[in-house]
Amino acid sequence: MLETIVERLQEAGHRLTKPRMAVLQVLETGGEHLSPAEILARGQAIYPALSRATVYRTLELLSELGLLRLIHPGEQRSSVACVAMHHHGHHHLLCIHCGCMIPFEECVVGELEATLSQRLGFEIKGHLLEFYGLCKECRGHQKVEQ
């Protein structure tokens, strides 16, 4: 997986620097829900001089290449850089009370994607399907608390 990304970077004429490689390593092993701040922290464990600017620059670069997708950037609490490098689409449930995320695999948008793409002349690179509501736990709490 990392190799694919590295290839695509080089194809597009970008350098393979140490700070970049550190970010990529973090992304590869860190799952799909890391915040930029977390990526920075983990990246500095690999390459201590890594700077915030470089994290953002690298994320932007990968976004432009269609290799990942930032979801809900900026949220202070549950800030999530949702990395969808493994799939074309990304799917989860999000609890609006505790902020937990539960991913799921089913994808039901294939046909719709084709329709929209044709109708609107849009070149679709991926998608995000997010359900939001109350998770099993928060569903119980909610009534007691309020």
Added chain:
Amino acid sequence: MLETIVERLQEAGHRLTKPRMAVLQVLETGGEHLSPAEILARGQAIYPALSRATVYRTLELLSELGLLRLIHPGEQRSSVACVAMHHHGHHHLLCIHCGCMIPFEECVVGELEATLSQRLGFEIKGHLLEFYGLCKECRGHQKVEQ
């Protein structure tokens, strides 16, 4: 529509203050893609003393009541408080190059929603389906620019 919201607010025991009404008015007329900053600016045109804190507090209140949903908060450029007070679900295409958003109406998640809800014990209140890629215009540009 505004009346429904006002009713629900009062039912839940919240006051009908001027700053709140200003925010509601903005939301009603401003479409579904306003950022908190835009809501503040437009709100101050109606009620000049309106403060940022109140905008956020009102948005949070409405979220808790399930009346709207913030999407991608915090993004500096295309910051979007996606107000989905009109529908259970919200659907759009997002251009990763120019940031434009094209809404669409088709909803294909009904069955999946039921399945997931049952399987995971999640009380689903709404959903966001977002396709991302290049819009018609940017699709052309892209090659020229780069």
Added chain:
DNA sequence: GCATTAATTGAGACTTTGTCTCAATTATAT
């Protein structure tokens, strides 16, 4: 290997977003 060169980097100033506290205001019920 070594030099050249243009891409990339880190530092840190800066802007914007979002949160919090507290004293002053105000909607509501009586």
Added chain:
DNA sequence: ATATAATTGAGACAAAGTCTCAATTAATGC
């Protein structure tokens, strides 16, 4: 009208994200 508790604005604060610029470094050709 008064009492009371919710709500407010101001402004301090914290965190996220952007930008500039001089210094570094990966790639290319020798």
